[in-house]
Amino acid sequence: MSTFAQLLVQYMDRMGMSNSELARRVGFHRHTLIRWRRGEIVRPDCDKIRACIPHLQLNPDEGNALLMAAGCAYRQRSGNTALGLQGDELLPDEALSPFVVGPPITDPRQFCGRHIALQRIYKLWRRFPLQNIAITGERRSGKSSLLHYLKHTVRTEVSSQHQVVLVDFKEARMRQQHSLLVHLLEALGLPRITDCSLITFEELISHHGLQKPTIILMDDIEYGLDSSDLDQEFWWGLRSIQHNYSLGKLGFLLTSRQAPAKLALEKGKPSPFFNVFGYQVVLDKFTEEDSLDLLKRSPIAFNETDTAWILQHSQGEPAILQHLCEIRLQSLEEGEDVSDTEWRTRAESLLASL
Numbered sequence: 001m002s003t004f005a006q007l008l009v010q011y012m013d014r015m016g017m018s019n020s021e022l023a024r025r026v027g028f029h030r031h032t033l034i035r036w037r038r039g040e041i042v043r044p045d046c047d048k049i050r051a052c053i054p055h056l057q058l059n060p061d062e063g064n065a066l067l068m069a070a071g072c073a074y075r076q077r078s079g080n081t082a083l084g085l086q087g088d089e090l091l092p093d094e095a096l097s098p099f100v101v102g103p104p105i106t107d108p109r110q111f112c113g114r115h116i117a118l119q120r121i122y123k124l125w126r127r128f129p130l131q132n133i134a135i136t137g138e139r140r141s142g143k144s145s146l147l148h149y150l151k152h153t154v155r156t157e158v159s160s161q162h163q164v165v166l167v168d169f170k171e172a173r174m175r176q177q178h179s180l181l182v183h184l185l186e187a188l189g190l191p192r193i194t195d196c197s198l199i200t201f202e203e204l205i206s207h208h209g210l211q212k213p214t215i216i217l218m219d220d221i222e223y224g225l226d227s228s229d230l231d232q233e234f235w236w237g238l239r240s241i242q243h244n245y246s247l248g249k250l251g252f253l254l255t256s257r258q259a260p261a262k263l264a265l266e267k268g269k270p271s272p273f274f275n276v277f278g279y280q281v282v283l284d285k286f287t288e289e290d291s292l293d294l295l296k297r298s299p300i301a302f303n304e305t306d307t308a309w310i311l312q313h314s315q316g317e318p319a320i321l322q323h324l325c326e327i328r329l330q331s332l333e334e335g336e337d338v339s340d341t342e343w344r345t346r347a348e349s350l351l352a353s354l
Contacts, residue, residue, distance in 0.1 A: 002157070004069040005039035011056045011066065012037075026051045046072035065156035068108055098297040099326040101319075104144035108152040111145060112297070113290030113318070117281045118157075121150065121253070124279060125158045129248030130213060132276045135255045137283030140319035143255035144168075146283070147217045150253070154215055162213045163188070169223035177229045188214065198237045205241050210249045218254040225267040232269045239273035252277075285316030294321060300332045309344065313351060323350055 002010075012022060019037070023030035028048055035041050049070055053063040096110055105111050117135075124131040135143050147166065154164050165187040173179040181196045189211070190204050224230050242250045254277070256263055264274040286294075288311065295307055302310070306328055314321040324347050331343035 007066050025055045061155050061160045099322045106148045111149040112294045122157045130251030133253045134260050134277040134280045141283040142318045147219050164215045166217045168219045175227035205245045213249045221254045221256045235271035235273040
């Protein structure tokens with residue numbers, strides 16, 4: 001993912017705008033801009049960045065990308081169901097928890113790590129035909145969080161022409177063929193058919209085609225395969241649509257705890273659809289760099305002793321790391337002295353229960 005400094009340099013160079021000119025237009029010192037471009041300021045002033053956007057003539061996706069790279073709140077385009085976006089604006093920065101315990105991360109500003117995996121995925125989707133990708137990993141490895149992050153970033157990191165659809169098979173309606181197909185039709189901007197069947201869906205795709213490159217993200221494919229309504233014929237139909245009607249402009253990404261072809265065979269629904277996921281990305285433990293990046297997000301800095309203890313006991317497990325950071329932050333916010341270790345008793349109790 002491009003950094004704030006990289007994007008700023010790119011957008012300024014495109015406009016042929018100097019540091020002095022942009023600083024004069026926005027109303028702050030050019031040395032601030034120079035430090036931004038060098039990456040010397042980790043968290044730049046969000047209001048100043050927003051003031052730069054119209055002078056750089058950024059479209060909504062580019063403005064969002066610049067703000068998100070700087071860790072700022074950004075505006076979403078209303079009613080963009082193809083991107084899964086609702087409403088006009090994300091929560092303000094101060095309303096976001098630095099650590100997320102339990103639910104998947106859905107706000108891109110709270111996402112951390114997985115830089116190598118993301119760059120591999122973006123690269124595969126910058127060329128045609130769009131490739132199919134399987135994200136595999138153990139429970140609580142961050143698969144769902146990665147999908148939500150991709151939902152928000154594909155249009156800024158790959159191409160603004162791409163449309164992205166999220167299908168979460170944990171939702172009951174996504175496990176019913178009719179409601180799933182209607183969801184896909186609406187997201188793709190195709191005519192909505194009240195009584196939609198797989199045949200009708202294929203005919204609509206065949207007749208209208210895909211106007212834009214399309215990525216369909218499928219989370220927790222296990223639940224989809226467990227549905228009796230999503231039978232073997234349904235999965236064969238998806239394979240046929242991609243092979244015969246998409247002209248290389250349709251790609252799938254799914255998450256699973258194991259290789260999709262093996263899982264489908266175990267569920268009694270083998271299909272060529274699951275054989276096309278030649279690219280598999282395994283979500284392993286966080287690197288130390290990723291772990292440290294998360295720890296640095298604490299609004300109250302952890303000392304070196306606490307940092308070392310958390311790194312040692314989390315062992316790079318994303319969910320455990322979030323838990324331990326949250327416990328330590330909570331203790332500090334409640335007034336516990338930075339040298340106290342009582343919080344570790346609670347942390348060890350948590351570790352024993354996991």
